[in-house]
Structure formats: C-alpha cells, structure tokens
Amino acid sequence: MSGVSEPLSRVKVGTLRRPEGPPEPMVVVPVDVEKEDVRILKVCFYSNSFNTGKNFKLVKCTVQTEIQEVIASILLSGRIGPNIQLGECYGLRLKHMKSDEIHWLHPQMTVGEVQEKYECLHMEAEWRYDLQIRYLPEDFMESLKEDRTTLLYFYQQLRNDYMQRYASKVSEGMALQLGCLELRRFFKDMPHNALDKKSNFEFLEKEVGLDLFFPKQMQENLKPKQFRKMIQQTFQQYASLREEECVMKFFNTLAGFANIDQETYRCELIQGWNITVDLVIGPKGIRQLTSQDAKPTCLAEFKQIKSIRCLPLEEGQAVLQLGIEGAPQSLSIKTSSLAEAENMADLVDGYCRLQGEHKGSLIIHPKKDGEKRNSLPQIPVLTQGRTLEPQHITSGDFSPVNFTLNLEAQQPHLSESFSIESDIYAEIPDETLRRPGGPQYGVTRDDVVLNRILGEGFFGEVYEGVYTNHKGEKINVAVKTCKKDCTLDNKEKFLSEAVIMKNLDHPHIVKLIGIIEEEPTWIIMELYPYGELGHYLERNKNSLKVLTLVLYSLQICKAMAYLESINCVHRDIAVRNILVASPECVKLGDFGLSRYIEDEEYYKASVTRLPIKWMSPESINFRRFTTASDVWMFAVCMWEILSFGKQPFFWLENKDVIGVLEKGDRLPKPDLCPPVLYTLMTRCWDYDPSERPRFTELVCNLSDIYQMEKDIAIEQERNARYRPPKILEPTAYQEPPPKPSRPKYRPPPQTNLLAPKLQFQVPEGLCASSPTLTSPMEYPSPVNSLHTPPLHRHNVFKRHSMREEDFIRPSSREEIEGTQKLLNKDLAELINKMRLAQQNAVTSLSEECKRQMLTASHTLAVDAKNLLDAVDQAKVLANLAHPPAE
Numbered sequence: 001m002s003g004v005s006e007p008l009s010r011v012k013v014g015t016l017r018r019p020e021g022p023p024e025p026m027v028v029v030p031v032d033v034e035k036e037d038v039r040i041l042k043v044c045f046y047s048n049s050f051n052t053g054k055n056f057k058l059v060k061c062t063v064q065t066e067i068q069e070v071i072a073s074i075l076l077s078g079r080i081g082p083n084i085q086l087g088e089c090y091g092l093r094l095k096h097m098k099s100d101e102i103h104w105l106h107p108q109m110t111v112g113e114v115q116e117k118y119e120c121l122h123m124e125a126e127w128r129y130d131l132q133i134r135y136l137p138e139d140f141m142e143s144l145k146e147d148r149t150t151l152l153y154f155y156q157q158l159r160n161d162y163m164q165r166y167a168s169k170v171s172e173g174m175a176l177q178l179g180c181l182e183l184r185r186f187f188k189d190m191p192h193n194a195l196d197k198k199s200n201f202e203f204l205e206k207e208v209g210l211d212l213f214f215p216k217q218m219q220e221n222l223k224p225k226q227f228r229k230m231i232q233q234t235f236q237q238y239a240s241l242r243e244e245e246c247v248m249k250f251f252n253t254l255a256g257f258a259n260i261d262q263e264t265y266r267c268e269l270i271q272g273w274n275i276t277v278d279l280v281i282g283p284k285g286i287r288q289l290t291s292q293d294a295k296p297t298c299l300a301e302f303k304q305i306k307s308i309r310c311l312p313l314e315e316g317q318a319v320l321q322l323g324i325e326g327a328p329q330s331l332s333i334k335t336s337s338l339a340e341a342e343n344m345a346d347l348v349d350g351y352c353r354l355q356g357e358h359k360g361s362l363i364i365h366p367k368k369d370g371e372k373r374n375s376l377p378q379i380p381v382l383t384q385g386r387t388l389e390p391q392h393i394t395s396g397d398f399s400p401v402n403f404t405l406n407l408e409a410q411q412p413h414l415s416e417s418f419s420i421e422s423d424i425y426a427e428i429p430d431e432t433l434r435r436p437g438g439p440q441y442g443v444t445r446d447d448v449v450l451n452r453i454l455g456e457g458f459f460g461e462v463y464e465g466v467y468t469n470h471k472g473e474k475i476n477v478a479v480k481t482c483k484k485d486c487t488l489d490n491k492e493k494f495l496s497e498a499v500i501m502k503n504l505d506h507p508h509i510v511k512l513i514g515i516i517e518e519e520p521t522w523i524i525m526e527l528y529p530y531g532e533l534g535h536y537l538e539r540n541k542n543s544l545k546v547l548t549l550v551l552y553s554l555q556i557c558k559a560m561a562y563l564e565s566i567n568c569v570h571r572d573i574a575v576r577n578i579l580v581a582s583p584e585c586v587k588l589g590d591f592g593l594s595r596y597i598e599d600e601e602y603y604k605a606s607v608t609r610l611p612i613k614w615m616s617p618e619s620i621n622f623r624r625f626t627t628a629s630d631v632w633m634f635a636v637c638m639w640e641i642l643s644f645g646k647q648p649f650f651w652l653e654n655k656d657v658i659g660v661l662e663k664g665d666r667l668p669k670p671d672l673c674p675p676v677l678y679t680l681m682t683r684c685w686d687y688d689p690s691e692r693p694r695f696t697e698l699v700c701n702l703s704d705i706y707q708m709e710k711d712i713a714i715e716q717e718r719n720a721r722y723r724p725p726k727i728l729e730p731t732a733y734q735e736p737p738p739k740p741s742r743p744k745y746r747p748p749p750q751t752n753l754l755a756p757k758l759q760f761q762v763p764e765g766l767c768a769s770s771p772t773l774t775s776p777m778e779y780p781s782p783v784n785s786l787h788t789p790p791l792h793r794h795n796v797f798k799r800h801s802m803r804e805e806d807f808i809r810p811s812s813r814e815e816i817e818g819t820q821k822l823l824n825k826d827l828a829e830l831i832n833k834m835r836l837a838q839q840n841a842v843t844s845l846s847e848e849c850k851r852q853m854l855t856a857s858h859t860l861a862v863d864a865k866n867l868l869d870a871v872d873q874a875k876v877l878a879n880l881a882h883p884p885a886e
Contacts, residue, residue: 078489
C-alpha cells in the first residue's frame, strides 16, 4: 500500500528475534485490564446462509489482546461450526471497503497495534474484519475431509470469491455447472425433479433469486425459457450427489479455471539484476512463474526458511528477505508497497508454522532506537481445579497451533477465564437476545430444588423441581439444563428459547418462570402433571372423545394465531411439543426452533436438524419458514391428535417424504376424524403457500366444527337414552310381524281414459308461472266431475292413519322420533362422504373416500331397517297390526 512508511512494529519480547543470536529473555509486566481501552471488534465470517451481511461476531477485547486470541474466541464460540481441528488454517484480514485496501493481520499483533498502524489511515467505520482460511495443508483435499466445518467454510469462502471475481469470466457451461452444484448442495433435501414443477422454479426465481447461483450476465444473454431448461437438465446430472460430493466437485471444476490453493504476487526477484516474475505461494512452497505457459520453478520450501524480514525502500516500495537454510544469501523479493510485502510475509510465516518444525513466528522486526520492548502479559491457564493461574510462556509455546489444538479442552471454562482474570473474549450478545423492557426473569439457584429427571433434550437433561417464589409459595416446575461442555453458540441457542418465551403471554402457551444464565445454565418453566400430549393420547385413546380432540386442536390453533399476530414462526408444531395442563387444556411449548421474522416475509434456516415429516414442501426444498409453513405443520399436528399420537408418514423415511408430497399425496383421513375437519386439513396442505388459510380463519372454522361436534354429542347422548330396545325373536320364527290390513273401500270407476299418472297433474292455471291465472269459478265442482278426485282418497287414508296414531303409546312415539333423528344424521353423514369423494376424485385419497362413502351407506340402511322395525313394534304394542284378510 502506498503511503505506509513503517514496517510491522511488533514490540512483544517473546516474538522478536535477532539475526545474530538467540531470542532475548522475556520480561513479564503485569497488565491492569481495568485501565486498558476496551474495543469491540465486528468480525465477519461466511456461513451456510444467503444472508451474508448478517454473518458476524462481536468480540469484546482490550488493546493488548492478540489477533490469535480474537480468532480463537470465534472458533471457540461455535458460530463457524463444531469440532474444528484445523484452527491453524484461519487468519484475520482487515479490508478497507471503499478502496479494497487489504492487510493480513499477523496472529501475534495486538488490537492496539492494528489500530495505530492501519485503522488510523481511514475512518473506523470503513474498515471490516474478515475471518478467512489462508493457510492450507499440502494435501488439502484429503485433510479437509477430516474437518467438515473447515471444509464447508473454505467452500463458502471460495464460492464467494468466485461470484465476485470469476463468475463473469468463466464459460456459460462452467457457470451452469457451478451454479447447479450449489443448488444441489444447499437444497440437499429437494428431490431430483423438483425444479421440473413450474411453481418450484418460480419460487426459486422470485423468492430466493437466481443471482445467488448464476452470474447476471449469463441470465441477460439467455432467453428465460432456454435458461430454465438448461438449469433443469444440468441439475438432473447432480441430483444424486451428497453435500460433500458437491463441494469436491465444485473444487475440481473451478480448479480448471483458477488457482484455488495459492496466491500470486507480481514482483521482482533481486539476483544481481531485477527479474519481474509472478511469485506463487501455496502449500507446495514458493515458486516463480515467468510466463503463463511456463512451468512454475520452485524457489524454496517452507521447511527451508529460517527467517523473514520486511525492509522499506524509497517511494513506498519494500523488500521481503527470506533466509534459506544452506543458501549463501537470502532470497530478496522487491514489492510495489510495504503492505504487499507484509501480506506476503504473513503468508509465508503462516505456512512455515503449518508445515515447518518451528511453530513460532519467523518474522524479524527491526528494533528502533530508544524503543523499549514490552513483555507478554500473563496468560491465564486452567489447572485441574477451577482456579486460574498465570503462566509464563514463550512465543513457541503460545502459537496459533497450540492454541487451536486445545480448543475443546478450554471450552467448558472459557467464560470463567474471561470473568476472573480479564475482560478478554467476553461476548457481546446479539441485540435480539437483549430486548429492553418487560419483566425480569432472573432467579437465584437457591430457590430451585431439583428432583427426578423427566427426560433428555438436545442441550441437556430436563428435571422436575420445586421453585419457591418471593412470596414463599412453592411451584412445581420443569428445569431445562445446558450441558457443561456446550459451546458458546449452542448456549446462545439454548437461551434463545427463553428469550422468546419471556415475551409470550397466552393461556395455551407454556409459561416461563425464570432463567439462570450462570453456569450451569437453567431455563425454569411451569410443570404440567399430565406430560406430553403424544403420550397422553396414547394412554387414554380408549376414553378420549372426538369432541375433546377437536378442543385440543382449537386451543393450539388459538396459540398459533397469537404467535402469528406477533410475527413469530414456531417451526416445530407437533404433539411432542404440546403439554397437557388438564384433561380439558393443552399448552404449546418448545420454542427452541422459533424465530421472530419481524419485517421480513420469511426466515431461512441454516444447518439445523429439522422435523422433515412435519414440514411443508417449501420448507423441505428451500428451508423457507413462514406463517403458511406453520399452518401446514399445524394441520399435521391435528392429524397426530386425531390419530392418537401416531407419527405422520411413519411408513416412510425422511428422504422419501418430499417425493410423496410432490406427487400430490397427503396423509389419509384418521378413522375418527370428522369429514369437515379433514377437508380443513387438506386446505392447510395446499402446495401453494398463498392458498392456505391463516390461523385467524382456522380459529373460526375450528370453533364452528367444535360447536357442531358438541351438538352432535348432545344429540347422541339424548338418542342413547331413547333408543328402542333390540327385540330378540325366537329362532324358529324368522318372518316379520304381520302388516296392518288396508282400508276396505271401493276404488273409483276409471271413466277417464288418461294414464293414472296424468290424473294427478296440477292444472296449469294453478301454477304461479302460468301467464293467465285461472279463477276458481272456472273450475268444475267435484260433484259435477266425471270421476272422484284422488285427493279424496288421500284424505281418507290420512284420517285413517291419524286415528291409528292416536292409539300408539307415548313411549313408542318417542322411540320412533329418536330413531328418525338418528336416520337424518346418517343421511347427512352420507352426503358429506359423497361430497368428500367428489372433491378427491382425482387424488390418491379417492379409493379411501369411496370406501368411507360405502360404510356410511351401510350405516344408513341398517338404521332405516331399525326405524321400520320400531314402527312395526309400536303397532304391535298398540294392537294395530292385523293379519291380511284371506
């Protein structure tokens, strides 16, 4: 960089080395942390998410904090991922956003030195700290397979560089391959033919954006239909690849266009005369390239390098001198700026630490006249107890390698070391985790007594306990605990459930009692004696009524409507996350996956274990979570409730679920589920999220269904009391009782030659639709008619029937009326089954609906026979049944 006039000014004794002798002894000077300046560094990093602007970590440190400690604190936090084994590959880069000026920060520089040397050149807000993988092992392809977190991080870093620097330069075929590989890797649960469906591709194009996968120039050059067809065909080639296979395929494909494992510098070699070359530095050593077609020539291996020195020259230029073992003179490299020389020195020094025998720094810093060397501060080291002791170490002992190899050993006590010895590494939590206002939920551990273990969760055990509040009242509570070896990032995720719950207030949502943030971390919630709804349904399936199951669904729907009103998505609605407070009340809990979406339309999940069988197609394919996806999950939860706790799609594996949903198949109707409720479920399972009902509408619909089921239950209870007893006939007598005799009267003479059916036609003049309404005077009198009107015969029969009805007993009449109402209900059920069969005529539920329709028809026929038997029995009791006359 032009304008930088000073070399790296390291002043720590343990890291300085004189060319003529051994290193000076280290002088330890205690550091008063309270009097030092405190800094908060915003370090950006890559993640498995499209929200690149939101991927950062806030690190609280002092001016004496070294860069290697900043890097280690981020790796320890778990924000990058778990089980990082290649921590020595990471470096920190300082980038000026307006000029693209770049400085690689040496691990042993302090934050204060960075501020004095670089940040003072521009405004502080214009600088950005980036966590990068800069130093790669020799066979990095195989080495990264053993560290999956570092492998994925290097892939994200490389892909980001590709989209910014190379995407517009590669061929259309390569851009198409690399874009489809990222599609397959990120949407790993998406079936191979998902993009063939127009709605899925439109969602990918409009909601996600093709710009994240393919360069804009390519999209502008191709026609939309042609571009879509090319994506579909290329995606089919990689449909069977797993995530790691996609990553390796990406590396191999991009390596044919750019050097992904090395850095190239345009500089001059000073060998008596200056030779302009491209200096290539990578895992294979330091090599020179005189032309694009020439083969690289090895200048030095990292194991041969014994010292590194940066010297400034006139006009802003600089010289990088590398001491080579066995060489009569050092390798001198002239650069255009001091910043470039320092970046090369950091790169060479990093590879020397990674591959060489010496784990300390090889950079030699010239000592200025009159400058006094400071000493390393005391480093807190954990002993076998829980106290911290200062330990004097040398630069070789406290290297990034040694530090990162012991990450897991230091994780359980990381927060203790921060709070006891200094403020270094103390984390600044996200703003969303510190919402101002509201009640305080901090409780003391002495007020909680733990009893038996109720179960085990992802973060730790769940205990039954007793909490004594400030009034002295004892409350039964459930205590969620966090494992002691849990990373800081997992601890934040564990506490995020409590952060969301403390803002919720609803009668059908689990109540939060308090939080204990000190180690071990506890979340204290109200305990409900009946346990999880899934187990409760399974234990009481023989006694629970449909009305109660609908009530449970209605209560959970009201809780979800409340979450919808505050822009919160739950993402894990299932009977296992619902607790039974009483036989008539359930409450929604487990907000570990919940997120506030606030002004955004949807939330995109990163690498998280998700309940596939409960999720909507857009959530499985694109990790898109909205209120509409919660509606889908709620319908699946209703299916669980009506099935008494059965797991949805229990006959399928997770990988097969999305294929079934893409074909249009849905969960079958439970046996006891009312047809109108199942119809509501199918609406919630619409493939298009915009067509699904909202929770406010579902509350109204479920309230109507609950009231209808309540009325039916009252009707059935009433009918059960008045149902006629079943008559047990003798085995020898199989014929029905005799029918009553028909009335004895002479039929009227058939003087009219018209057909009998036409005799009953109403004259047109009596119809309201007649153009001329005939007056009553124009009709002949019945006396003058040529035949007796059939109406007279009907009236005679009606009067005769009424006379028989007068003799039927009141008890028999009530039994007939009750049976008649039951028959009406059966007829309504058959009509609903027929409508359901018509709605699902073209779906996979067609056969099931037809079977249920036939079952309802059989029930109607049986009850109709019972009605006739009840009428006959009533006539027999009333002595109105007479045998036919012979």
